[in-house]
Amino acid sequence: MLKFKNKFKFGTSHQSNDNANNNGSDGNHGQGSSNQSIGSTNGSSPGAASVSRHSSMYSRKTISLNSVADNMHKLGINDHDASSTEKSTAASRHPAHEGKSGEDDGRRPLSSSGTVAASSASTSTKDSSGSPAPQATSTGQSSASSSSLSSGPGMLTVKIYNSSDIRLPIKMNNNRQILHTLASNASTDETSRKLVKALNDLSSKQDSSASAEFLPQEEATDYLPSIITIPNGENLKKSLLYLTVEFDNNVLVIEPSNGTVSQSTWNQVVSFDVTKKSTSVVGSNFLSLNLFIRLPNILIPESEKTQKKNLFTNNQASSQSNNIGDLLIGTIKLPLNLNYHSDPIRLMNHEYLNFTNYNITEEGRKNTLGSIMLTIDFKPMSKKQLSIEDFDLLKVIGKGSFGKVMQVVKKDTKQIYALKTLRKQHIISRMEVTHTLAERTVLARINNPFIVPLKFSFQSPEKLYLVLSFINGGELFWHLQREGSFSMNRSRFYIAELLTALESLHELNVVYRDLKPENILLDYQGHIALCDFGLCKLNMADNDKTNTFCGTPEYLAPELLLNQGYTRNVDWWTLGTLLYEMLTGLPPFYDDDVPTMYRKILQNPLKFPPFLDKTDAQDLLTKLLQKDPSHRLSDAATIKSHPFFKDIDWNKLLSKNYLPPFKPNVDSLLDTSNFDSDFTNEKPQDSVVDDFLSESMQKQFGGWTYNGDNVLS
Numbered sequence: 177m178l179k180f181k182n183k184f185k186f187g188t189s190h191q192s193n194d195n196a197n198n199n200g201s202d203g204n205h206g207q208g209s210s211n212q213s214i215g216s217t218n219g220s221s222p223g224a225a226s227v228s229r230h231s232s233m234y235s236r237k238t239i240s241l242n243s244v245a246d247n248m249h250k251l252g253i254n255d256h257d258a259s260s261t262e263k264s265t266a267a268s269r270h271p272a273h274e275g276k277s278g279e280d281d282g283r284r285p286l287s288s289s290g291t292v293a294a295s296s297a298s299t300s301t302k303d304s305s306g307s308p309a310p311q312a313t314s315t316g317q318s319s320a321s322s323s324s325l326s327s328g329p330g331m332l333t334v335k336i337y338n339s340s341d342i343r344l345p346i347k348m349n350n351n352r353q354i355l356h357t358l359a360s361n362a363s364t365d366e367t368s369r370k371l372v373k374a375l376n377d378l379s380s381k382q383d384s385s386a387s388a389e390f391l392p393q394e395e396a397t398d399y400l401p402s403i404i405t406i407p408n409g410e411n412l413k414k415s416l417l418y419l420t421v422e423f424d425n426n427v428l429v430i431e432p433s434n435g436t437v438s439q440s441t442w443n444q445v446v447s448f449d450v451t452k453k454s455t456s457v458v459g460s461n462f463l464s465l466n467l468f469i470r471l472p473n474i475l476i477p478e479s480e481k482t483q484k485k486n487l488f489t490n491n492q493a494s495s496q497s498n499n500i501g502d503l504l505i506g507t508i509k510l511p512l513n514l515n516y517h518s519d520p521i522r523l524m525n526h527e528y529l530n531f532t533n534y535n536i537t538e539e540g541r542k543n544t545l546g547s548i549m550l551t552i553d554f555k556p557m558s559k560k561q562l563s564i565e566d567f568d569l570l571k572v573i574g575k576g577s578f579g580k581v582m583q584v585v586k587k588d589t590k591q592i593y594a595l596k597t598l599r600k601q602h603i604i605s606r607m608e609v610t611h612t613l614a615e616r617t618v619l620a621r622i623n624n625p626f627i628v629p630l631k632f633s634f635q636s637p638e639k640l641y642l643v644l645s646f647i648n649g650g651e652l653f654w655h656l657q658r659e660g661s662f663s664m665n666r667s668r669f670y671i672a673e674l675l676t677a678l679e680s681l682h683e684l685n686v687v688y689r690d691l692k693p694e695n696i697l698l699d700y701q702g703h704i705a706l707c708d709f710g711l712c713k714l715n716m717a718d719n720d721k722t723n724t725f726c727g728t729p730e731y732l733a734p735e736l737l738l739n740q741g742y743t744r745n746v747d748w749w750t751l752g753t754l755l756y757e758m759l760t761g762l763p764p765f766y767d768d769d770v771p772t773m774y775r776k777i778l779q780n781p782l783k784f785p786p787f788l789d790k791t792d793a794q795d796l797l798t799k800l801l802q803k804d805p806s807h808r809l810s811d812a813a814t815i816k817s818h819p820f821f822k823d824i825d826w827n828k829l830l831s832k833n834y835l836p837p838f839k840p841n842v843d844s845l846l847d848t849s850n851f852d853s854d855f856t857n858e859k860p861q862d863s864v865v866d867d868f869l870s871e872s873m874q875k876q877f878g879g880w881t882y883n884g885d886n887v888l889s
């Protein structure tokens with residue numbers, strides 16, 4: 177049977193009655209319990225028996241609500257609500273769409289905090305001689321602290337001058353030949369001469385008859401260039417050292433211009449748009465710097481490869497690979513509690529910040545890993561309405577139901593973003609106004625490091641635009657399809673990040689309803705970024721119920737199939753389904769035939785392949801995949817405290833201080849190689865459309881615009 181993934185879905189048989197003003201079936205808050213006790217099993221093949229690895233043939237089938245209705249008829253399930261809802265749904269934008277409106281009440285402004293710019297990292301100030309004079313400041317009070325606020329968003333500029341006394345958290349092999357080769361290819365003659373001399377001095381220092389197996393750890397980086405010129409006639413430069421600078425999920429990668437790994441010159445400036453006003457949530461609005469080194473494999477001792485595996489990123493799909501990946505030297509996290517200033521402000525002036533590595537032992541962390549000198553400025557931007565003219569269009573990267581998604585660059589800040597366009601006429605004719613506004617509202621309100629951040633939204637008479645952080649590590653779907661399944665640790669890492677994302681949504685009384693690998697992007701470093709909020713429903717407090725059929729067949733919870741109302745607890749069912757799929761390669765009740773799959777979801781017992789026997793994963797899955805929602809784990813705190821997550825430090829996770837177990841192959845923010853070439857080969861353009869919308873139609877999109885200081889009005 178041929179199956180298509182959402183993104184390639186065909187047909188646009190939207191027949192929606194849903195609009196912003198009607199009152200559909202979704203939203204029966206407070207109605208009686210629908211906790212269904214699912215009967216015992218009499219189904220066909222058990223889940224585990226049908227488990228096989230993802231193959232290149234496997235891709236997610238998207239359902240329309242009509243097909244749900246058909247299937248439910250076949251199953252003999254009461255579908256009176258479904259049929260009314262289903263007729264009113266959009267079949268192609270999402271697996272299934274609901275027929276409810278009024279989801280946008282409960283609007284609240286983003287919280288804001290009254291204080292101004294502060295950082296808390298261990299810092300040292302550079303003295304007049306140019307050498308770092310260590311000095312601890314807990315608040316980064318070199319930053320000015322005016323409390324005057326302006327209402328417009330701003331721009332954060334980070335200048336990176338030079339790094340100093342960088343040390344590696346591992347031992348390094350003393351391989352003279354490769355060290356000399358690297359030294360002689362240093363990017364400038366001066367550095368090259370310096371390194372060769374240092375290596376010769378080291379040789380004469382060491383007893384050659386018993387030449388040391390390892391370089392002296394404190395000095396190892398003195399013998400490595402930070403950037404080399406590859407001697408292939410083209411003077412291609414390859415940087416051994418690189419720094420990722422991240423703010424609000426936008427990651428920029430910079431390389432030094434010269435120097436040794438120990439002392440490098442960078443002289444780089446990067447900028448970020450600041451749109452989120454509040455920073456009270458752990459893990460958000462950090463400026464994060466991660467310093468990595470691409471070490472030739474031959475310089476890494478075997479013992480370090482095995483014992484300190486968690487310090488290396490791994491960008492190889494196969495665990496058999498010899499490529500151990502890049503080594504994380506250290507991290508700097510700067511919590512920027514930004515409020516908007518009416519005047520430009522210098523938050524940090526030529527300060528040295530020390531690197532820490534959260535993935536080495538407490539003991540190891542006491543040793544300094546070096547520092548880097550920064551200046552950070554915040555400049556308020558004049559408040560103006562954005563338009564498509566403010567962006568250069570770079571590549572088409574995807575297609576949504578209402579328009580294209582493009583990689584773009586914002587002309588003033590040179591920031592790269594994903595721009596999602598939605599054609600108003602299509603939204604109205606498919607009666608999707610409510611859902612579209614819900615997506616925008618959730619994105620503007622949410623503040624979680626594992627949810628793709630909305631930076632701006634604006635509109636033209638014909639179109640709506642969402643400007644999102646550009647996440648270019650590829651969809652989890654493609655990675656899972658390519659690799660078949662994930663290891664326990666890798667699955668745990670993704671599920672833990674997603675758990676906090678769902679927790680944040682539930683805290684905002686939002687149910688997500690469409691968790692699946694297709695809606696999960698990996699960022700540059702391999703962290704999760706949940707996207708596609710078009711199936712979200714707002715105003716779902718703890719026990720509130722709704723009964724709209726939506727989701728993806730493989731991930732539908734039994735109570736949703738039974739059509740007697742469900743709570744936000746369905747998200748925990750989908751989390752269990754996702755964990756099962758990651759570990760085994762297929763969802764738990766998978767069947768090629770959708771009606772059979774529904775029957776299995778409702779009736780079959782959960783079965784596990786032998787490798788999951790008696791594991792914490794098995795126990796967690798059993799508790800998440802309870803058919804009776806009243807027996808299911810039902811809140812994030814309880815799930816977090818399950819033994820499956822016993823080694824997870826949730827604050828460390830929220831601060832993105834775990835090194836992801838897999839690093840996607842991404843060169844830079846410009847890299848679109850993880851997107852389908854069918855899209856990227858297309859000419860990027862904002863198509864001209866000739867739609868006329870009446871004033872009342874336009875009014876429905878009234879509060880769309882967002883530049884960080886408002887919510888939907």
Ligand SMILES: Nc1ncnc2c1ncn2[C@@H]1O[C@H](COP(=O)(O)OP(=O)(O)OP(=O)(O)O)[C@@H](O)[C@H]1O
Binds near residue numbers: 268573594628646708
């Ligand atoms: N922030 C982003 N960064 C990178 N790529 C993105 C981003 N947002 C969306 N995309 C790409 O664009 C595609 C379509 O986007 P999205 O899923 O949000 O649209 P949609 O209209 O909700 O789609 P669908 O009709 O499949 O539900 C995604 O599959 C993804 O590959």
